[in-house]
Amino acid sequence: MAERQDRGRVEINLDECKGCQLCITVCPVNCLEVTTKLNKQGYLPVDYKGSGCTGCGLCYYACPEPGAITVFRLKKSA
Amino acid sequence: MSAPVYEPYLRKPKTFYEQYERKSGDPTVTHYCPGCGHGELHKMIAEAIEDLEIADRTVFISPVGCSVFAYYYFDTGNVQAAHGRAPAVGTGVQRARPHSIVISYQGDGDLAAIGLNEILQAANRGEHMAVFFVNNAIYGMTGGQMAPTTLPGMHTTTSPGGRDPRKAGNPLRLCELISQLDAPVYVARGALSGPKHILRTRKLVRKALQAQVERRGFTFVEVLSACPTGWGMNPPDAHKWILEKMAEFFPLEVFVDKTDSEPEPFEIPEEPPAEKLHELLRISTAGQVTFSPSQPVEPKYANPRIKVAGFGGQGVLLLGLGLAQCGMMEGRKVSWLPSYGPEMRGGTAHCHVNVSDHEIGSPLISRPTVVVAMNQPSLEKFEPQLVEGGLLIVNTSMVPKEPSRSDLDVLKIPASDMAKELGNPRAANMIILGAYAAYTGMIGKETALASLNTLIKRKHLVDLNRKAIELGWEFGTKARG
Ligand SMILES: Cc1ncc(C[n+]2csc(CCOP(=O)(O)OP(=O)(O)O)c2C)c(N)n1
Ligand code: SF4
Ligand code: SF4
Ligand code: SF4
Numbered sequence: 434m435a436e437r438q439d440r441g442r443v444e445i446n447l448d449e450c451k452g453c454q455l456c457i458t459v460c461p462v463n464c465l466e467v468t469t470k471l472n473k474q475g476y477l478p479v480d481y482k483g484s485g486c487t488g489c490g491l492c493y494y495a496c497p498e499p500g501a502i503t504v505f506r507l508k509k510s511a
Numbered sequence: 512m513s514a515p516v517y518e519p520y521l522r523k524p525k526t527f528y529e530q531y532e533r534k535s536g537d538p539t540v541t542h543y544c545p546g547c548g549h550g551e552l553h554k555m556i557a558e559a560i561e562d563l564e565i566a567d568r569t570v571f572i573s574p575v576g577c578s579v580f581a582y583y584y585f586d587t588g589n590v591q592a593a594h595g596r597a598p599a600v601g602t603g604v605q606r607a608r609p610h611s612i613v614i615s616y617q618g619d620g621d622l623a624a625i626g627l628n629e630i631l632q633a634a635n636r637g638e639h640m641a642v643f644f645v646n647n648a649i650y651g652m653t654g655g656q657m658a659p660t661t662l663p664g665m666h667t668t669t670s671p672g673g674r675d676p677r678k679a680g681n682p683l684r685l686c687e688l689i690s691q692l693d694a695p696v697y698v699a700r701g702a703l704s705g706p707k708h709i710l711r712t713r714k715l716v717r718k719a720l721q722a723q724v725e726r727r728g729f730t731f732v733e734v735l736s737a738c739p740t741g742w743g744m745n746p747p748d749a750h751k752w753i754l755e756k757m758a759e760f761f762p763l764e765v766f767v768d769k770t771d772s773e774p775e776p777f778e779i780p781e782e783p784p785a786e787k788l789h790e791l792l793r794i795s796t797a798g799q800v801t802f803s804p805s806q807p808v809e810p811k812y813a814n815p816r817i818k819v820a821g822f823g824g825q826g827v828l829l830l831g832l833g834l835a836q837c838g839m840m841e842g843r844k845v846s847w848l849p850s851y852g853p854e855m856r857g858g859t860a861h862c863h864v865n866v867s868d869h870e871i872g873s874p875l876i877s878r879p880t881v882v883v884a885m886n887q888p889s890l891e892k893f894e895p896q897l898v899e900g901g902l903l904i905v906n907t908s909m910v911p912k913e914p915s916r917s918d919l920d921v922l923k924i925p926a927s928d929m930a931k932e933l934g935n936p937r938a939a940n941m942i943i944l945g946a947y948a949a950y951t952g953m954i955g956k957e958t959a960l961a962s963l964n965t966l967i968k969r970k971h972l973v974d975l976n977r978k979a980i981e982l983g984w985e986f987g988t989k990a991r992g
Contacts, residue, residue, distance in 0.1 A: 439515075455750060459709070493521040497551045507515055507517055
């Protein structure tokens with residue numbers, strides 16, 4: 434199978450995000466974007482574009498909200 | 512072809528509570544503004560605590576400032592300290608529980624203004640604690656006033672024309688100050704801005720906590736941190752401002768690092784034994800005996816929370832000490848907490864006394880079960896605080912008015928007049944001690960008399976006070992019926 438798999442993936446809990454966009458400023462591959470629907474706190478949350486993540490974790494450390502971002506890494510197949 | 516499998520790599524640290532139970536607000540998110548540096552640093556600390564597996568023995572001291580509510584988030588031990596006093600509270604925690612990991616988390620108003628003394632003294636003593644110092648160049652919580660760390664020219668609500676160093680001095684560089692002291696083992700400054708410095712700051716945090724695990728001593732990590740609200744900037748701009756402006760004034764360096772050397776063995780200093788303490792404090796233990804409670808105590812008089820109040824000079828503090836001393840001699844737990852009016856003499860004074868069969872949580876008493884009113888103002892002030900059916904002892908020689916409540920157990924005793932007859936009006940306090948002892952059965956007569964050996968420093972007065980206790984005892988016995 435030739436198709437390249439992303440090394441990482443992020444999940445953003447849209448209701449815990451405060452829309453500060455710090456994650457966007459640090460993502461080296463620009464794979465995060467602001468959404469257009471207000472969340473329950475009244476912020477425009479950021480979400481994963483759906484592809485390109487390297488699993489570097491920078492967005493996680495730049496994000497002030499404890500539970501907003503979870504970073505996943507591709508499991509190395511044996 | 513199976514679908515790719517992704518594993519969680521970074522998720523909410525387990526050190527945080529799952530839900531933040533608090534009075535108001537959404538329990539799934541912090542109370543911090545969008546983009547606030549406190550949240551970022553909280554996460555790094557929480558991650559390190561989890562990785563080092565120290566949550567169960569960590570005591571997190573929250574300051575006053577925006578992070579006052581840190582205890583809502585960290586599933587560790589928590590204490591919230593008065594403004595600037597976190598290092599002093601941390602010192603107490605560390606001394607009482609030497610195996611705990613103490614974290615003093617403080618803002619720049621808290622640490623560098625009102626708490627400057629505490630932090631320097633704790634650093635100089637080399638207390639075993641990790642201090643995390645959030646430098647956001649401003650008082651965040653109170654609406655953006657100038658802090659000791661506000662940059663020259665920076666506009667705040669209290670420096671609307673920009674900070675003028677000719678009037679307000681230059682910003683305090685805390686790392687530089689603290690690294691002048693001998694004791695600190697690790698002093699470093701990081702910044703929560705840009706990938707490189709965010710990751711570096713994470714390392715500083717981990718190093719400081721690792722040093723606590725290794726029992727190395729005092730560690731201090733300053734973090735340049737965004738306060739977008741106070742600075743009037745959006746979070747990305749605030750982050751840029753940290754590296755462009757703040758870091759110029761506050762260099763991002765490691766100032767002290769003694770963490771590579773072999774740590775000194777961690778020893779908990781031994782307390783001197785009791786006999787030695789008596790000797791050091793020049794307390795005579797000759798003739799001291801322990802008494803067992805002489806009579807059964809009615810449940811309503813057991814474990815009393817007592818407030819003794821009167822004029823300064825009426826011996827209310829000594830009466831309180833006497834009650835505690837007797838309780839101690841009978842093997843009970845006791846506490847005594849004096850409270851002075853602004854005047855040393857002639858003003859009002861009162862004290863709080865606990866005598867209990869159990870450990871005492873707080874020496875402070877807000878709902879007493881016993882009130883001793885030596886004068887009229889004390890009756891007026893403390894009668895309302897008594898629990899229902901509580902015991903009110905009134906020195907009727909000085910209290911013309913009747914108590915206003917009808918539910919109370921009242922013992923009226925003209926103690927000052929009785930003392931005058933004995934030859935010294937100041938013995939009224941010991942008359943009351945005797946009366947209380949007999950009336951409630953809480954203190955044996957022999958105990959009360961023997962307590963005078965410790966209580967009365969001037970030996971020629973012991974005899975007079977013995978007589979006072981005997982007189983009070985007689986009165987209390989009769990009143991008990
Ligand atoms: C004894 C006392 N004085 C003043 C205050 C008012 N006060 C509350 S927070 C604060 C400043 C906090 O600023 P900082 O330590 O920089 O923390 P931040 O809010 O920026 O995180 C002040 C002066 C107080 N609560 N207690
Ligand atoms: S993990 Fe790295 S690459 Fe993936 S979204 Fe976060 S910052 Fe971007
Ligand atoms: S950094 Fe966190 S809170 Fe801020 S926009 Fe990104 S996910 Fe949301
Ligand atoms: S006022 Fe500043 S320090 Fe306080 S929560 Fe908001 S951004 Fe953070």
